[in-house]
Amino acid sequence: MMHPSLHKTRVRQRLDHHDLSAGVSRLVGGSPLRGAAHRRGVLAAFGLA
């Protein structure tokens, strides 16, 4: 994950494509879809949400 505010950040929690999907849904103002419904999202995992 690249963003100017990140500096040598390592996220050790387990993530997969559901977290990516959830992160996008939340970014665009929606609720995560289907199997991603209860995921926080990949942006949140990096402190970017």
Add this chain to the structure above:
Amino acid sequence: MGDQVATESLRLNLGGRGAQAVRVTGPGRTMRCWGRSVQLVAAGAVLLTVVGASPGRPAAAGATGGPSGAAPAARALVEPFTTTVASRSRAAKRPSKLLVVVLENHDVSRTRREMPYLSAQAARYGQATRYFGVTHPSLPNYLTMAGGSTFGVRDDRGPGAHRLRGASVFGQALGHHRTTATYAEGMRTNCQQRDTGRYAVRHNPWTYFPAERAACRRHDVPAGTPARGALRRDVRAGRLPTFSMLVPDVCNDAHDCSLARADRWVRSWLRVVQAGPDWRAGRLAVLVTFDEATTPPGTTSRP
């Protein structure tokens, strides 16, 4: 501590009451002052820090400094600009846009060895050390990114064989009045439903959602190259969508070609993206991931 904002060019209003000190750091910065305003022009990323109120001091200042840091930190006295700077500050820390780049079929250890540029970017910014694909083969992984589910798909057949019901994250973005796009390398027509050349439709998940076909035909476009085309144009104009996906062709994504080639491809695009206003203002985060390399415990790994 003050708020920080990464900016390429920012004009501030100077004034009398309630002035605040501003510190500018970063490579190649210049601060220009005239009248009651100050403009920051950055050759590289610049951090502007609001360090606190300094009421009663005159409203004029200016300085230049180079990357060596030999010049003292530039300072200016400005009137409160909380609306402008505060909103930019939040954008810097919380991106409003995400660009996802999807590569193919390699795990972390090989990537670290054979993709030095991407590895350096991950080390510099951020990396998820336990990120996994959800299954095999490719298609259900892409569908999970786009729709939160594999939809029960267990093969790589095209959109004609898998007409998925419901919304994708692309349609969800448009439904919430946000913007979205897929930039697909090697694709010849928008939202193309069949493979041609090195374009693989199984790597372009929006094409599998027929209820969103009209939007797909508008916003699922050929990527072009770092030198020309849709993605470069949107990057340079600061018009990247809220969510976008960059899909390399089956050589540049390391499916058919080497990781070294994929690394060069990533570097060529990231240099364009990170020179663009969305990145430099902190509006944009970029995520590079692989579709199906490292599987969770208990799943079957494909050679």
